Amino acid sequence: MMKIEAIIRPSKLDDVKAALDEIGVAGMTVMHVMGCGKQRGRTQYYRGQEYTVNLLDKVKIEVVVPKDDAAPIVEAISKAASTGEIGDGKIFLSEVSGAVRIRTGEQGATALR
Amino acid sequence: MMKIEAIIRPSKLDDVKAALDEIGVAGMTVMHVMGCGKQRGRTQYYRGQEYTVNLLDKVKIEVVVPKDDAAPIVEAISKAASTGEIGDGKIFLSEVSGAVRIRTGEQGATALR
Amino acid sequence: MMKIEAIIRPSKLDDVKAALDEIGVAGMTVMHVMGCGKQRGRTQYYRGQEYTVNLLDKVKIEVVVPKDDAAPIVEAISKAASTGEIGDGKIFLSEVSGAVRIRTGEQGATALR
Amino acid sequence: MDRQSVLPFSRKGVGAVAVTPIATLVLAGSASAQDGASQISAGDTAWVLASAALVMLMTPGLGLFYAGMVRRKNALATILQSFIMVGVIGIQWVVYGYSLAFAPGNAFIGGLSWLGLRGVGQEAGPYSDTIPHLAFMIYQAMFAIITPALITGAFAERMRFKAFLIFMLLWATIVYDPVAHWVWGKGGWLGAMGALDFAGGTVVHICSGVAALCCALMLGRRHGYGRDEMMPHGIWMTVVGAALLWFGWFGFNAGSALGANGLAANAFVVTNTAAASAALSWMFFEWLHRGKPTALGAASGAVAGLVAITPAAGFVGPMAAIAIGAIVGVLCYLAIMAKSRLGYDDSLDVFGVHGVGGTWGAIATGLFASTAINSAGANGIFFGNAALLGKQVVAILAVFAYSFVVTAILLKITGLISPLRVTKDDEETGLDLSQHGEVAYNL
Amino acid sequence: MDRQSVLPFSRKGVGAVAVTPIATLVLAGSASAQDGASQISAGDTAWVLASAALVMLMTPGLGLFYAGMVRRKNALATILQSFIMVGVIGIQWVVYGYSLAFAPGNAFIGGLSWLGLRGVGQEAGPYSDTIPHLAFMIYQAMFAIITPALITGAFAERMRFKAFLIFMLLWATIVYDPVAHWVWGKGGWLGAMGALDFAGGTVVHICSGVAALCCALMLGRRHGYGRDEMMPHGIWMTVVGAALLWFGWFGFNAGSALGANGLAANAFVVTNTAAASAALSWMFFEWLHRGKPTALGAASGAVAGLVAITPAAGFVGPMAAIAIGAIVGVLCYLAIMAKSRLGYDDSLDVFGVHGVGGTWGAIATGLFASTAINSAGANGIFFGNAALLGKQVVAILAVFAYSFVVTAILLKITGLISPLRVTKDDEETGLDLSQHGEVAYNL
């Protein structure tokens, strides 16, 4: 199994979810994160003091899927999350060696269905 | 070493922590996440508009443990987090190749003790 | 590629970011987490009831880097995040098998640059 | 004619009103005397209207005070339980509640002669010569509104909204309205007996506090009570709520003088003093007991002080207020400590603060009252008159008994119409989503 | 001389003022009569000043009400759009707005004789014999402030701050000031015709509601409207905002009696009653329609009720208020349902609540008004006088047409100076960061 971690713009979450839905990925876990990278932060001002906050609001999506499903899913996320502007984000892939569905105790890829 | 990631119901956090405590797992990292899967979201209403929010509040627990300890821990979490209803969550296992305790610089499994 | 996950004190975030900057790590993803471990929680009081909350505010930093860069980065984080007191946190290392830059579609280590 | 030509509105004879059928209905509450307005004091009216506005603000203020103490998933439902009381009792009161409580009746209940505010008009009424009867009515409405809202803290985080609405309407009608009549209505037996309650120690606080205890016992504990950590989700909000309560309480107590005069000033001063004193005494006592002075303690203490001074505000002086406040801060803290021993789940300590604080306030009135403050009042024990304390105790016991028993009955009746509690699953999800399909925060 | 020796300040003849050039300027607004102060009523003045403070609080209260309904990234910008109106119009009004609206003029606009408050002093003015002219002026200022602030809900989350400021200044000057004159100014044509608007149903609510509709249509929808979930980021805040609005509205309506008297008490009572009634009717109607009673519904209903009773508050009784409130709760709910069909993006439903609610209130005044409540008013249809309703309809139509057309023109003009909307990117980032370089929360 593979874990796909996608860090995307918050405004793209709805689009990415819709894209995943379309290709039949029903389960995922989402969290608010802050990212820094090439994208420049917005400057903030507090009583005339400047702060350039380069931690920007991002959303991270984690999906664990059978190994073979990973490629099209990465594709789909990539397409849905892209604006072409700096700051679109990254997708990371890593191996997952086990999965359990707590409710049923099912293990492995069946736990993901 | 293995990393155990468990996505559970927020209301089960206290139970899971107690269960982990009991089998001697002292360290863990916890975060608020939102999950979507088979569990249906609650419908929300704003001035008569319906929104079915299918991102539900969940809690993710991450524990890194020596490889051999993983199985009983998964077991314990699984038991403590289960209600038998859809939405109980998932546990994922993956390999961790290194660990450092920042305070002491200890490395590997000793960093976890 | 390696993923470096560092769980640190919130008050050390600025220092760690500065340290990473210095050694040329530009991209990272940061999130608020709660940690429990050896560090004792502060007791809280609500109308005379005592609660010892052992989930403490921590910050988790995730950086994905080419394998060879990992060691000095771990070093740098470790140094910047350390106070010598219990609760400094942990750094975990794991393998990442793929990376995509959403904006450009670049893959692998080039996606990280 | 525009507004300007209306003002200063000269009250000429009204002339023949064309009475269509609906007119009879909508004019209820307005018709009577246009004359006699001359004795209305603009100053007194200004103060009572301002006070009514202040007391109105207390109910949403209470909503914040309570909402800060519940878990995030119930925050909105908790505010709403207070907010909606302004709606429900706001209507109940003008339709029949005011009549039941204040219209001419017998010793136990008012009459129906003021149904729909018939005869309650812009001229002065029987309860004050210097303010419009409508002003007195709406000022009293705000008391009728906050009293049931106070109870909501007892069953926070678990009551079904439908059952809540039914119960509150019944309770306001069958508990509050009669008890208000006993104490403040013309001919009410407790008032006639000589029990003193300046601004609602028995009527508002004991009455709601005891009902809260009954609710806590009958609804049972929240799931996970004693096991899960049920920590307040936003104490800052509780402190702000306490501040709004304090602010509004000047209207509650000083407005009860029904005029802008020396007595109002006295009530204002002792209100502030008792709140200050109790905020400190609770905070310091907790500091001694637990080693930390808390903001929640200071806020809770302030409210306890405000509760305790309520019945006494028009009868005692500022030094007595310090004593009353200092004692109530410790008393309520101890009462809440005792609760956790006894094991019932009065979630936000309504009995511990309003029941206990109100009782102490009523007793303290019997101790510290002085005719030097209010010649139309009475002396307490410290001024050589033991009789008053006896009357105060009778009033306390009567309200305890009546409120507890009738609340229990009304809960039973409500339970026949709708389950009182939400399902366990809904409770775990939180009332915001399960009862209202909303959340307080989308951060 | 210190403050104490000043008080009670005896008004001796002022004597020769050394008139340096700057003195002429800074004394504008103060110079005139020192005598004649004797007829000022302290009670009436106390009430009007208190009311002015209450109405001032409504504008930041509105800011909270609105901010709770937007997404987190626009929360601060939304509050600021209300808050800054107190600044912008606070100055505009004393410099020339008050003069345009209330100084002697013709049927359509006031004059320039009170520019810079020249001649508006501590003595009574032409609009009231019992309060200082300055008190009347500042009370009216608060109405002039909140009216444009109401509009901001229509273009929430997308208007450029610079364009917003320009537009608002134009709008206050060219829409609000004349319309206020029509209805309330001496000689204003709607007032002279006999249309009744006690506290601003047409002037404040219809006028702003219609302008809001125009803004929503001309600025277009938010990006992602209909596709993204644009959920309120903090309904608790909206409820608190509604509570502050309710509280302040006592000043808005009961203060419009310009005195502390029976009429003020009546306005106070019907204000509370209509708000209560509409909070319930909206909530129950949504409960029927969607299966859940919501806090947002109760809060929205309360505001709708307050809007509807505004024009009627000094002319109708409490039972009429129940009807007015009950109807407006349903009407506004339906209007908002219709909006989602029609597809324009009046983000926070300013037209649905203030336009529709204000229109209903103006009509209801033509139905329920009675000279038994206010002998200087008029009877409505239910009291046998059909003529009033006709006048009300004329007033409604006039304000609809004028506000819509002129708002459109002013938006066009503003658009020539600055783009009305922020860029798409800035909209996605949120106004807080893009317009103001700040965020509401750093949690």
Next chain:
Amino acid sequence: MDRQSVLPFSRKGVGAVAVTPIATLVLAGSASAQDGASQISAGDTAWVLASAALVMLMTPGLGLFYAGMVRRKNALATILQSFIMVGVIGIQWVVYGYSLAFAPGNAFIGGLSWLGLRGVGQEAGPYSDTIPHLAFMIYQAMFAIITPALITGAFAERMRFKAFLIFMLLWATIVYDPVAHWVWGKGGWLGAMGALDFAGGTVVHICSGVAALCCALMLGRRHGYGRDEMMPHGIWMTVVGAALLWFGWFGFNAGSALGANGLAANAFVVTNTAAASAALSWMFFEWLHRGKPTALGAASGAVAGLVAITPAAGFVGPMAAIAIGAIVGVLCYLAIMAKSRLGYDDSLDVFGVHGVGGTWGAIATGLFASTAINSAGANGIFFGNAALLGKQVVAILAVFAYSFVVTAILLKITGLISPLRVTKDDEETGLDLSQHGEVAYNL
């Protein structure tokens, strides 16, 4: 006798009070004249009581204003530091503070004759003929409460709670009470000299602003100051706090007329005008300087405007208020810019806003004051009288010197009893957890 029979309470001869020993104690503050109540004006009393309530609300409002600017981990502690002042000084004032400040004494301090409010009763006192002495006392109490609360912004996020309490009690007693006497007490030397301070520019703002500077210097900077980003955790809260301050400030300034009259109306108007003007000037100046108009700037500007108009409110007209506000917005902004150069850590800019703003206000009074506004005042330079400005400068210098030096001494003394600052570890953890064992948010 119940409340109803009490009202309208007829003041018959009080008769023999049975004087038990405790009676002597608790009656302090009530005993004296029951007669002479006839000259009390209900209208004036209504306004002063309402104003006292408004000023009370300012202190928790200030708590919100400040709390929004600190980091989340200190939010609750920051609110509490304001809130608890209502408790601490609320008691200090009635026990001895009022006597020290206002009882008959010498040029520098009042006497002890009103200890425990002995002789301060429901009848009029020496400071006003038309309101109860108790009303004047409690109105002044609210000023005594907010003044030390203002200082808390200087040492936010680092002072030990115990040391804070000790210091504040000392400061109120040894700095505030005498300075209030100098300016407002009968015979106070600054008042006698003819320095004008209508509502507390020197007494409240300069006095607290200078003390704040001293605290910032003596406590030293927060750990990480200049290195860590110490961003406000909730600017929305700061804006709401500013709105509550603005609202309450109507009581602060217009209430200082001690009656509901033309002077009160003037003070009300200039208060609103100066706040509006300064909100705009700060915002526009920051917009020019940094390229963004901020909500924090508008809110800070409003407060600066309110500060500056405070001493002048009863002596200047609305056009002067525009100037005073416009200038103070820029002045304070520049002062804060300078601070970051100078490197001391006045965390929430108390000196920059209250010290600088109050000083400008006192000077501006010497420029713009006119006897045409207040015949019992004096003319400023623009009206041909240079003498006033000299007196204002003397008052400013005296309060600067006294407050700075004595604050320094009191901090030293406090430091002997308890360390002034929390430990570095506790500071990093945050005051909420380390000092109070609580957190503001459990989201």
